[in-house]
Amino acid sequence: MEALSFWFLKGDFSATPYWEFDVGYSCISKTRKTKRRWPAGNAVRQRRSSHHLFASITHRRWDPKCDASYGFFTNHSKLNFVSVCEPSRISSCASFAFGSAFEQQEIGKEFSEESPNPRDSLLNKSDNEEEGSLDIVEGKDGGVFPIKEGGRGDCDYERVVEGKNARIDVRALAWSLRYAKTMEDIDDVLKDFSELPLPVYSSMIRGFGKEKRLEPAVALVEWLKSKKETNGFSGPNLFIYNSLLGAVKQSEQFGEVEKVMEDIAEEGILPNVVTYNTLMAIYLEQGQCLEALNVLKEIEEKGLSPSPVSYSTALQVYRKMEDGSGALDFFVELREKYQKEAIGKDGDNDWETEFINLENFTIRICYQVMRQWLVKGDNSSSNALKLLTEMNKAGMRPGRAEHERLAWACTLxxxxxxxxxxxxxxxxEESDISLSVCNHIIWVMGKAKKWWAALEIYEDLLDKGPKPNNLSHELIVSHFNFLLTAARRKGIWRWGIRLLNKMEEKGLKPGSREWNSVLVACSKASETSAAVQIFRRMVEQGEKPTIVSYGALLSALEKGKLYDEALQVWEHMLKVGVVPNLYAFTIMASIYAGQGRSEMVDSIIRDMVSSGIEPTVVTFNAIISGCARNSMGSTAFEWFHRMKVLNFSPNEITYEMLIEALAKDAKPKLAYELYLRANSEGFHLSSKAYDAVIYSSRYHGENIDESILGPRPAEKKKNVKIRKTLSEFCNLADVPRRCKPFEREELYTQQTHEN
Structure with a gap:
C-alpha cells in the first residue's frame, strides 16, 4: 500500500498529488521555506511548516466553520476533508488524513496520464471532470482558498496576478483556454469567475501569441467585447489590443491586422507608439519595407514621439532592403535631431544610452549589408568601398573586430x-591584428593575382607582427611558385633569380620546385652560365637536385655546346643515384649526336630501352636537331631513315630540322624533295624551312622549280619569347619595374661574394 507523500509548490504551499481513489485527494502545506518540488512516492519532512492542508479535489467548497487555523471541505464522499493545522497539531491531523486514506481501495497508477503536471491538477481543470481539481481562483462565491493578508509566494507558473481575495495563476488559466475557438468556448471556462483584472487577459493573449495560437486570443477579445455590452465589464482597452496585435505578429497570421485596427477604431481607442511599433514590425516581417517606413512618418504626423524601438525597427527595415547608405543617412539625420534636442525629451527612456545603442546598431547594419554585398558579388567591391568612405565622413569608424569579420567575407x-x-x-588604427585574417587576405591577394601586394602583407608580419606561422609561409611560397612558374614558361630567368633572392631575403627557404623553375627558365633562354650558377647555389643551400634539376642543367649545357661539361654532369648524376628520365636521355642523345658520336647515340637508345623507357619522336627530333646545329646533314638523314624503320612517324619539327641540316650540309636538292614530301603529307612547315631550301639551292646553283613550293609561309608566332625587358612580366605579375638593369652579381650567393 502506498504511503501518502508531500510535494511543494513554488510559493507558500506544498501538496501531495492525488491518487486514483474513488475520490481523489490532495494535500497542501503552507510554508515559508524555499520552494522545492518532490516527486510522488518520496516522503518529505518539512522542518519549518506553519500550517498543513489536506483537501479533497472532488469538491471545491470551503467550509467556513473552520477558523484561520484549520478548516474542512465538506460534502458526501469517502474522503472529503481539508485540514489546516498548527504545528502542534500536525501529528493528529496527519494521522487522521492518513488513516482515512488507508481505508480506501488499493491505489492504482501514481498519476493520471492526462495531467501534464502534478501541480496543474491543483491549479487547472482536469480533462477528466470526474476526478476534478482544486482551483485556486476567485469564483462567484468568493475564493475557495483564502489567503491571509500579507501572505507571499507564487505558484509554479510564469505569472501570478493578485485578485481581490486570491492569487490567479494566469498561465494555468490560459492553459484551460488554449483550445478555445469561439466566445462560447471562452465563456464555458470563465463564466464562474467574476471580472478579472485586465492584465490577466493581456497576459493570456501574449501567451497565446508566443505559442502561435491566435484563435483563443481573438475569441477572448470578442468575449470581452460581448461582456462589456451585457454585463458591464470594462471591455478591452488599448493594452488588450496591443497584446492582440503582438499575438498576430508572433503567430504570423498577418491577415488579421486590418481587422484588429478596425476594431481599435470602432472602440474609439487612439493607438499609441507601441501600436505603431508593432505595425512596423509586422510590415517588416512581410517584407513591406516602404509601408513600415510610412508608419514611422505617421507616428510623427500624429504628434507622437517615436521611441528607440521605433528607430531601431526603421534601421532593420533598411537592413531588409540591403540599403546600407540609407541606414547611415537615417542615423545621421537622427543624430542631428538629437543634438538639437528635437528628440529625446521624454523621460521614459534613457536616451543617452539608447542613442549609443542606436549608433552601434547602425554600424552593425552597415557591415551586415556590406557582407551581404560581398557574398552576392554584384558590384560588391565598389559599393562596399563607397559605404566605408561614407561611414568615415559620418565619423563612424568601427573597431578591429568589425573590420576583421568583414575581411572574412572577401573571397572573390x-x-x-x-x-x-x-x-x-x-x-x-590598431596595434594588433589577427594572424588568421592576415593569412586570409594574403590568400585573397593571390587569388586576384596581386602577388606583390601579398608579399607586402607578409613583410608587415615580419616587421610589425604577428609572427607568421606555417600557413603564412605556405601561402606566400605558393605565390612565389606562381611567379616562378610564369617566369619559367616565358623564359624570364632574370625575374626568377630575383624572386629567389627575395625569398631568401624574407627568410623563406626555396625548395627544389623553386630552384627548378629558375633552372628551366635559364635553359629556355640558353643562359648556360646562369644555369650553372643557380645549380651551384642550389647545392650550397643544401637542396638536393632532382632529375628535373639535372635535366635543365644538361639542356642549358647542350645549348651552349659545352658537351664535355654536360658529360661530367651526366656521370655525376648517375653516380649519386639519380635515375634519368626520357628528357635526360633525349638531351644526352642530342649531345652525342652533336659530337658526331653515333655509337654513343646508339648506346643511349639501348640504355633507354633497357631502363623500360621507349624513345619517342621527340628523341629522334633532338638527335636530328643536334646534327643540324653541327651541319651534319648526312647523319641527320640516316637517323631519319632509322626513325621510319622503327615505325616512328615524323612530324613538322622532324622535317624542319632535317631540311635545315641538309641545307647547311650543301644538299639543296634533297632538302627540296623533303619539303615537297612534307607538303604532300599535309604538314605546314615554317617559313624558316622554306627560306633554307631557297637560299641553299640558289647558293649552290641548284635549279629547282620554286613555284612548286608554293607561297612563302607566314611567320609563326613563337610560344616562348626571350624578352629583353621585363615590362610585360611586371604587368603579368603585378610587381614593380626595376629601373636599374640586371646585375650578374645577383646570380651569386653572399658566400660566393665573400670568397
Whole structure:
C-alpha cells in the first residue's frame, strides 16, 4: 500500500498529488521555506511548516466553520476533508488524513496520464471532470482558498496576478483556454469567475501569441467585447489590443491586422507608439519595407514621439532592403535631431544610452549589408568601398573586430581592393591584428593575382607582427611558385633569380620546385652560365637536385655546346643515384649526336630501352636537331631513315630540322624533295624551312622549280619569347619595374661574394 507523500509548490504551499481513489485527494502545506518540488512516492519532512492542508479535489467548497487555523471541505464522499493545522497539531491531523486514506481501495497508477503536471491538477481543470481539481481562483462565491493578508509566494507558473481575495495563476488559466475557438468556448471556462483584472487577459493573449495560437486570443477579445455590452465589464482597452496585435505578429497570421485596427477604431481607442511599433514590425516581417517606413512618418504626423524601438525597427527595415547608405543617412539625420534636442525629451527612456545603442546598431547594419554585398558579388567591391568612405565622413569608424569579420567575407578575385582597404584600416588604427585574417587576405591577394601586394602583407608580419606561422609561409611560397612558374614558361630567368633572392631575403627557404623553375627558365633562354650558377647555389643551400634539376642543367649545357661539361654532369648524376628520365636521355642523345658520336647515340637508345623507357619522336627530333646545329646533314638523314624503320612517324619539327641540316650540309636538292614530301603529307612547315631550301639551292646553283613550293609561309608566332625587358612580366605579375638593369652579381650567393 502506498504511503501518502508531500510535494511543494513554488510559493507558500506544498501538496501531495492525488491518487486514483474513488475520490481523489490532495494535500497542501503552507510554508515559508524555499520552494522545492518532490516527486510522488518520496516522503518529505518539512522542518519549518506553519500550517498543513489536506483537501479533497472532488469538491471545491470551503467550509467556513473552520477558523484561520484549520478548516474542512465538506460534502458526501469517502474522503472529503481539508485540514489546516498548527504545528502542534500536525501529528493528529496527519494521522487522521492518513488513516482515512488507508481505508480506501488499493491505489492504482501514481498519476493520471492526462495531467501534464502534478501541480496543474491543483491549479487547472482536469480533462477528466470526474476526478476534478482544486482551483485556486476567485469564483462567484468568493475564493475557495483564502489567503491571509500579507501572505507571499507564487505558484509554479510564469505569472501570478493578485485578485481581490486570491492569487490567479494566469498561465494555468490560459492553459484551460488554449483550445478555445469561439466566445462560447471562452465563456464555458470563465463564466464562474467574476471580472478579472485586465492584465490577466493581456497576459493570456501574449501567451497565446508566443505559442502561435491566435484563435483563443481573438475569441477572448470578442468575449470581452460581448461582456462589456451585457454585463458591464470594462471591455478591452488599448493594452488588450496591443497584446492582440503582438499575438498576430508572433503567430504570423498577418491577415488579421486590418481587422484588429478596425476594431481599435470602432472602440474609439487612439493607438499609441507601441501600436505603431508593432505595425512596423509586422510590415517588416512581410517584407513591406516602404509601408513600415510610412508608419514611422505617421507616428510623427500624429504628434507622437517615436521611441528607440521605433528607430531601431526603421534601421532593420533598411537592413531588409540591403540599403546600407540609407541606414547611415537615417542615423545621421537622427543624430542631428538629437543634438538639437528635437528628440529625446521624454523621460521614459534613457536616451543617452539608447542613442549609443542606436549608433552601434547602425554600424552593425552597415557591415551586415556590406557582407551581404560581398557574398552576392554584384558590384560588391565598389559599393562596399563607397559605404566605408561614407561611414568615415559620418565619423563612424568601427573597431578591429568589425573590420576583421568583414575581411572574412572577401573571397572573390574582385574583393582584393576591399580586403586591402580593411587591412590598411586595421594597421592604422590598431596595434594588433589577427594572424588568421592576415593569412586570409594574403590568400585573397593571390587569388586576384596581386602577388606583390601579398608579399607586402607578409613583410608587415615580419616587421610589425604577428609572427607568421606555417600557413603564412605556405601561402606566400605558393605565390612565389606562381611567379616562378610564369617566369619559367616565358623564359624570364632574370625575374626568377630575383624572386629567389627575395625569398631568401624574407627568410623563406626555396625548395627544389623553386630552384627548378629558375633552372628551366635559364635553359629556355640558353643562359648556360646562369644555369650553372643557380645549380651551384642550389647545392650550397643544401637542396638536393632532382632529375628535373639535372635535366635543365644538361639542356642549358647542350645549348651552349659545352658537351664535355654536360658529360661530367651526366656521370655525376648517375653516380649519386639519380635515375634519368626520357628528357635526360633525349638531351644526352642530342649531345652525342652533336659530337658526331653515333655509337654513343646508339648506346643511349639501348640504355633507354633497357631502363623500360621507349624513345619517342621527340628523341629522334633532338638527335636530328643536334646534327643540324653541327651541319651534319648526312647523319641527320640516316637517323631519319632509322626513325621510319622503327615505325616512328615524323612530324613538322622532324622535317624542319632535317631540311635545315641538309641545307647547311650543301644538299639543296634533297632538302627540296623533303619539303615537297612534307607538303604532300599535309604538314605546314615554317617559313624558316622554306627560306633554307631557297637560299641553299640558289647558293649552290641548284635549279629547282620554286613555284612548286608554293607561297612563302607566314611567320609563326613563337610560344616562348626571350624578352629583353621585363615590362610585360611586371604587368603579368603585378610587381614593380626595376629601373636599374640586371646585375650578374645577383646570380651569386653572399658566400660566393665573400670568397
Amino acid at each position: 578575385e574582385g574583393h582584393y581592393m576591399v580586403a586591402k582597404e580593411l587591412y590598411n584600416r586595421i594597421r592604422e
